[in-house]
Amino acid sequence: MDCNCVSDLLLTPPVPTLWTPGIAFPDWAYKPESSPGSRQIQLWHFILELLQKEEYQGVIAWQGDYGEFVIKDPDEVARLWGIRKCKPHMNYDKLSRALRYYYNKRILHKTKGKRFTYKFNFSKVVLVNYPLLDMASSPFLLAQNHFNGGAATPDCSPVTPEALQSLFPRLPESGRGPSLFERSAGAPGPDGDKLRLDTFPFLGSGAPCYSKPPSLLGPYPRNPSFDYPWGFNPYLPGAFSLNNCPKLPPGSLYSSHFYPNPLQSSLSQLPHPFSSLLPPGDTGAERGQTGGTNGQPPRLCIPPYPGSVPLGRTELGNGGTGVGDRERGETNTGVIGGGLGLGLGLGLGLGGLSVGSGGGGRQSPSERRKGVKQDPESDSELEITDLSDCSSENENEPDFSLGKEPGLGGRSHLLEAKSGGLGGVLPPLSSLPPPVSPHPLKSLGPLTPPPSSLPPSLSPSLSMVDRHRETETLKLAHS
DNA sequence: GGCGGAATTA
């Protein structure tokens, strides 16, 4: 982009001590390539940036549900966005159109009844930022599909703290402890990127309402030496006002040097148990996932998640009820089964798990008006029918996964290639545990015993995993 | 305000 107005805005790295760890994406999240099809920052990244910065609390802020934010000053947000994109004529109408554009992608949805209020679907964000996560966790999510097999499966509810906790057992339940894994904090480079769960502000506990992500509310280990040595700068694409940091040369903003290929790094970024899928010597544990490396403890920020509602609150119960399109946003459910499981389990080619369409009510307003369109892609309230369906869901969206290969086949191959026969690690589909719980999240249990703080509701997942292992053991014994 | 279609842009 050769837009001056952008470059003027972009280059102010955050001051670590001032940084509010609400939402920060791994460096590669800002990598143009990480935004398929996009050469520049995407709107939702931008929104996250604004939400993350205290100076914009008066313009846009977290509010209400986890992942929910309100645009307090639509015109200002539009103006800022226009500045960022060099679109001087940007206005809220256009901006909101772009936001609506995310509905089908399920990155966002509208909070009905609340003006200027939207809600992030973080499961999607997870997928976007952790393209291999779904693969790595496939054993669980595959099982998840079994669980969801007969029921309408909401495709993507927000990732809950519990879900993340399951995915990242070491993730502390509160925002104080450093627990996220970080990759080497050494020199920037292919190994310099890191994965931060504070990327997801709704995954911790917090007050139902907040002017900023609850993650900002709790104690947070300010690390004076935290200077993004790997080149990651959550504000890079859009730093607005912090000027006391050295500007990066214009060309460095998206320098590939700082933005390693996520495909190469994301798997190795995966925390246990995913890291265990890596070849020996490359596990997260070995890289010091718990304590960080190079003396730099991983940091975690705990996001605003009105924590009290782990699994069932929200949208989980709505899935598949066949609500109308106007309700689609609120139907956003089943994080694991949907968001993560979607990419994962389905991707593995599990498929065949038809989930009813939930019956009608899927026409868009215009469809109702015009009486047309059958919604083949069934975008929002996606019913997971099979892998192809799942990926078809993504057909209209940026390819967040690995290339164009539909489904997991491609992913698996890739993973295998990358990790040296990972395929052998992944359990055969036939070994998947039988449905144990209809609850999508329950299948996402951690491989390791869940933290004591985890709600009992997650316990069953453990037994599921155990059963899975037993099955595997038996199979091995038989063979 | 909010929605989505359609054409267009970069």
Next chain:
DNA sequence: TAATTCCGCC
């Protein structure tokens, strides 16, 4: 591909 722009409808 990810918007941007315009628009008519609700």
